[in-house]
Amino acid sequence: MTQPLPSLRTLREATTAIARDAAREIMRIYAGDLGQRIKADQSPVTDADHAAEAVILAGLRGLTPGTPVVAEEEMAAGRVPTLDGGPFWLVDPLDGTKEFIKRNGEFTVNIALIEAGKSVLGIVLAPATDTLWRGAKDLGADKSDKGGPFTPISTRVAPAEGLVACASRSHAIYSDLDIWFRNNGLKVADRIQAGSSLKFCLIAEGKADIYPRFGPTNEWDTAAAQGVLEAAGGEVVTTDGRPLLYGKPGFGNPHFIARSKTAR
Known part of the structure; x- marks a missing residue:
């Protein structure tokens, strides 16, 4: 037991x-x-x-x-x-x-x-x-x-001049991200490339605002960083706005967006 x-x-x-x-x-x-x-x-x-x-x-x-x-x-x-x-x-x-x-x-x-x-x-x-x-x-x-x-760390209020967006060091495809940002009415003022879970942590400590991920990931890739980000006031959601959850069959993730709650 x-x-x-x-x-x-x-x-x-x-x-x-x-x-x-x-x-x-x-x-x-x-x-x-x-x-x-x-x-x-x-x-x-x-x-x-x-x-x-x-x-x-x-x-x-x-x-x-x-x-x-x-x-x-x-x-x-x-x-x-x-x-x-x-x-x-x-x-x-x-x-x-x-x-x-x-x-x-x-x-x-x-x-x-x-x-x-x-x-x-x-x-x-x-x-x-x-x-x-x-x-x-x-x-x-x-x-x-x-x-x-x-x-203590916490997310920030999204700047009026535009968001700081994170992209994966090994998977950055800016054209796809540009289309997504434009389609969602989001203005990006700057970008940061970073590897691994560091992107979530940059948002958690108020140095960035959003990280869309439209490629395959596994649950162990994101769970710890999501715990940090959500405790800091942020969120991680699927592309239809639902919370990213864990314990799914096969332990694979759908596409998701990690962000401060004001980066919408």
Whole structure:
């Protein structure tokens, strides 16, 4: 029988420590041979993906025994946990593997807790800069730089002069985005390219306003960052305006828009 979960405040502190342990493993490998190879789905994977996931799985299973963990490399190996409608974890141990291989620093550790389809706790850590964003339902969102104290973050009111839009470092197709912005009556004043979950975090801390994603993603790619963004006052919705939820068959996401609530 699954044990009751600790409070979100307790889980937030514990998963912060777990993410930092995983980040140390990632940076250890980042300094040397990455062990790069190609998975069956033709996406890249490295020794760091597996090392970080091992740390996170051990930490979460010790923290919340019996709570399912859906993790990217476990899924790739065919180890799919059974979900019973209760809480579960979504883990991407190294989001932005392509950026990791390029050694541009734009990769993150992602840990999220899902309850009733919603991301109620999200931890996003950028190991290369030692920057950590986190958010939890009813606790707000905060950020720590280089292991320092956490300070609150929140989304901003969209500027009258136009939005700052985020695009993926490896998937930016500006013509498609331009058409979407124009069709939705949105004025864009500037753009930021960033890898992995950093785009959500830029919106969460008020440095950007919107990130439309019209390509394939998996639930572990977005859950942690959505937890941060929503706790900071933002939202993530599908193209028909419905909340992006988790625990879907196959764990794939539809197209979505991450944004501050005033970026409409």
